[in-house]
Amino acid sequence: xxxxxxxxxxxxxxxxxxxxxxxxxxxxxxxxxxxxxxxxxxxxxxxxxxxxxxxxxxxxxxxxxxxxxxxxxxxxxxxxxxxxxxxxxxxxxxxxxxxxxxxxxxxxxxxxxxxxxxxxxxxxxxxxxxxxxxxxxxxxxxxxxxxxxxxxxxxxxxxxxxxxxxxxxxxxxxxxxxxxxxxxxxxxxxxxxxxxxxxxxxxxxxxxxxxxxxxxxxxxxxxxx
Numbered sequence: 001x002x003x004x005x006x007x008x009x010x011x012x013x014x015x016x017x018x019x020x021x022x023x024x025x026x027x028x029x030x031x032x033x034x035x036x037x038x039x040x041x042x043x044x045x046x047x048x049x050x051x052x053x054x055x056x057x058x059x060x061x062x063x064x065x066x067x068x069x070x071x072x073x074x075x076x077x078x079x080x081x082x083x084x085x086x087x088x089x090x091x092x093x094x095x096x097x098x099x100x101x102x103x104x105x106x107x108x109x110x111x112x113x114x115x116x117x118x119x120x121x122x123x124x125x126x127x128x129x130x131x132x133x134x135x136x137x138x139x140x141x142x143x144x145x146x147x148x149x150x151x152x153x154x155x156x157x158x159x160x161x162x163x164x165x166x167x168x169x170x171x172x173x174x175x176x177x178x179x180x181x182x183x184x185x186x187x188x189x190x191x192x193x194x195x196x197x198x199x200x201x202x203x204x205x206x207x208x209x210x211x212x213x214x215x216x217x218x219x220x221x222x223x224x225x
Contacts, residue, residue: 002213003213003214003215004042004212004213004214004215007207007215007216007217008042008043008046009046010217011043011046011151011205011207011217012043012046012047012050013050014205014219015043015047015131015149016047016050016052016131018148018149020148021100021128022098022099022100022101022102022104022128023055023098023104023126023127023128023129023130023131023132024130024131024132024148024149025095025098025099025132025134025146025147025148025149026131026132026133026134026147026148026149026150026151027134027135027136027139027140027147027149027150027151028040028043028133028134028135028136028139028151028153029135029136029137029138029139029140029150029151029152029153029199029203030137030152030153030154030155030209031137031155031157031160031186031187031190031193031194032137032160032164032182032186032187032189032190033155033160033161033163033164033167033182033186034153034154034155034160034209035153035155035163035209035212036135036136036137036153037058037135038212039135039151039153039207039209040056040058040133040134040135041056043133044056044133047131047133052129052130052131053126053127053129053130053131054130054131054132054133055098055106055108055126055130055131055132055133056133056134057090057094057108057109057132057133057134058134058135058136059085059090059134059135059136059137059139060113060136061108061109061110061111061113061119062085062086062087062089062090062109062110062111062136063084063085063086063111063113064083064084064085064086064111065111065116065118066116068083069083069084070083071083074185075181075184075185076185077184077185077186077188077189077192078189078192079185080185080186080188080189081138081189081192081193084137085136085137085138086110087138087141087142087143088142088143089110090134090143091142091143091146093106093107093110094106094107094132094134095143095146095147096146097126098126098130098132099146104125104126104127104128105123105124105125105126106123106124106126107121107123107124108121108124109121137186137189137190137193138189138193138197139199140197140199140202140203141193141196141197144202149204149205150199150202150203150204150205151203151204151205151206151207152199152200152203152205152206152207153207153209154200154206154207154208154209154224155208155209155210156210157187157190159210160182160187161179161182161183161187164178164182164186165178165179165182166178168181168182200221200224201221202221203221204219204220205217205218205219205220206218206220206221206223206224208224
């Protein structure tokens with residue numbers, strides 16, 4: 001068993017051990033291109049293999065529409081930080097119904113990001129033993145008390161820039177353009193978030209993920225320090 005598989009098994013077992021009367025609401029937090037979505041997908045598989053139902057949600061499906069997202073400018077870091085994600089709707093449509101005294105009826109997404117088209121789908125019904133796995137940026141800025149567990153994927157800015165610009169070069173018209181977008185918008189906003197919220201020290205688990213093949217799991221900021 002390799003180091004990443006060991007980490008995933010340990011983290012999955014830790015989450016399954018948490019007992020509550022409502023679904024466990026787990027946020028995967030981190031800067032842009034830190035590895036949040038990859039971890040969310042892998043963790044979903046690891047938990048499902050152990051027989052627990054998982055609700056998988058991505059904040060990409062809870063964006064505001066383009067007009068709102070870009071109202072401070074398409075390259076604005078402050079605009080990305082303030083206007084990209086609709087955390088209030090996530091709280092109303094997902095976190096509260098899955099929380100204490102909730103009705104367990106949730107929505108999985110509200111927008112098709114590529115086409116900028118709102119999505120209205122019938123609510124789904126969760127079971128009380130479900131585990132919600134949701135990944136995105138700025139996850140602890142709003143409604144922090146609605147998350148039962150927060151995992152922070154800790155990747156350095158240089159490494160995240162390398163990954164993100166390689167991944168999104170085609171989307172942004174080239175590697176240099178992608179690097180500029182990351183530096184001036186996404187990662188500049190991530191610096192705002194770190195300065196304002198100190199999300200690493202507010203997280204329940206921290207994963208050092210500069211080397212995805214050999215991540216290190218910490219069970220508190222005290223252990224990480």
